[in-house]
Amino acid sequence: LFVMNFAGDIDDFTLPLMAWLWHNQPCLLLNPDKNRDIKFTTLINNDDTADILFEMPLRERVKVSLDEDGIPRAEHLPEPRPRIPSADGDWSTVFDDATWEAA
Known part of the structure; x- marks a missing residue:
């Protein structure tokens, strides 16, 4: 991913990128x-x-099948969600809009 003449705060660029990576x-x-x-x-x-x-090395899951006319069709599949207990931990707090208030 290449951005020329970026004039913003680096967080304006990296946080959406990290959120995209978290979901995809x-x-x-x-x-x-x-x-x-x-x-x-x-x-x-x-x-x-x-x-x-x-x-970054990106991969995409694609299922290719033939339709009723024998024409190949591609279906882009979602990435499997991580199967670990901490999947709802710190990263989801950042990227799933979990907000809280200090006491």
């Missing part, structure tokens, strides 16, 4: 070996902008 490629965030595959490079253009490059 959760193994990249949950598996320590796989999250090392997320690469980040930046080039500062000037005091206001930077070029940003995120590299």
Whole structure:
């Protein structure tokens, strides 16, 4: 993912990206070996902008079947949700809009 002349706060870019990864490629965030595959490079253009490059191995599950006319059709399948007890832990608090108030 390459963004040229980005002038915003880096959080404005990375938080939506992390939320997308949580919902579409959760193994990249949950598996320590796989999250090392997320690469980040930046080039500062000037005091206001930077070029940003995120590299990550993405996969998509696609089921291909033949319709009644024998034409191949692709169905894009959702990613399986993690089967770990902590799946509703800290990451879901960040990305599933769980808010709270301090006492």
